[in-house]
Amino acid sequence: MKDDAEPVILDDPGKLKALSHPLRRRILHRLRQHGPATSTTIGEALGVNTGTASYHLRQLEKYGFIEEIAERSTGRERWWRRAESPRDLRMPTPDMLAPEDRPVLAELLRQGHAEDMEMFGKLPAAYERNPEWARLSRGYGHMTEEDLAAFFEDYIRLLHQYCRRGEDAPPDARPVHIRLFTLPADED
Known part of the structure; x- marks a missing residue:
């Protein structure tokens, strides 16, 4: 693909x-x-x-x-x-x-x-059971609209680089849920 x-x-x-x-x-x-x-x-x-x-x-x-x-x-x-x-x-x-x-x-x-x-x-229990599979990160920063758009496109490229479809995955691959969301922090 x-x-x-x-x-x-x-x-x-x-x-x-x-x-x-x-x-x-x-x-x-x-x-x-x-x-x-x-x-x-x-x-x-x-x-x-x-x-x-x-x-x-x-x-x-x-x-x-x-x-x-x-x-x-x-x-x-x-x-x-x-x-x-x-x-x-x-x-x-x-x-x-x-x-x-x-x-x-x-x-x-x-x-x-x-x-x-x-x-x-389910994250806390998953992290306790399998910290090598339940990864997490929290971030905060200041970006322009253009910075955020570029960051998002880079994120999508990383997904394409590392994620495989099930039929193309090696035997030791596991399905992994991945989410990214951004929200303006000054609208809290």
């Missing part, structure tokens, strides 16, 4: 709506962590019936987030996997969307924040 790929802005309202549904987010996380699955196995794992899982899988397929594994599917049993996605997929700024689509972006960001807060709550 090319590391110099241009960022892709997720500014399609349909895709934003597809990603803002809580069950669809759980399905995507499940496929990312555990690999291909059927609607039956997804339903069992997530505690929903097969019909509900199947509907949401089709919605994710409609917007290109997952794909059927045709060679593995037989009859009514369809196997699904996450689709190849851009390495640099970014959220749109609110002004990139029509006013009626902005609440969907806000909901998607709210859900992502809730997921991140749940993950953040």
Whole structure:
């Protein structure tokens, strides 16, 4: 995969709506962590019936987030996997969307924040168990808007340099959650 790929802005309202549904987010996380699955196995794992899982899988397929594994599917049993996605997929700024689509972006960001807060709550125990895998840093500094934009792009380049897709990772690689956020400190 090319590391110099241009960022892709997720500014399609349909895709934003597809990603803002809580069950669809759980399905995507499940496929990312555990690999291909059927609607039956997804339903069992997530505690929903097969019909509900199947509907949401089709919605994710409609917007290109997952794909059927045709060679593995037989009859009514369809196997699904996450689709190849851009390495640099970014959220749109609110002004990139029509006013009626902005609440969907806000909901998607709210859900992502809730997921991140749940993950953040696991940090102390993870750090105690595996300090070599649970790394953390806190920073504070003064930057111009241009400095911050350059810092962010350098961060993305580092992700591309060191992160591999699961199928390309060496046997001793582990999946790692990585987050970066910046907030103006003078708006507290």
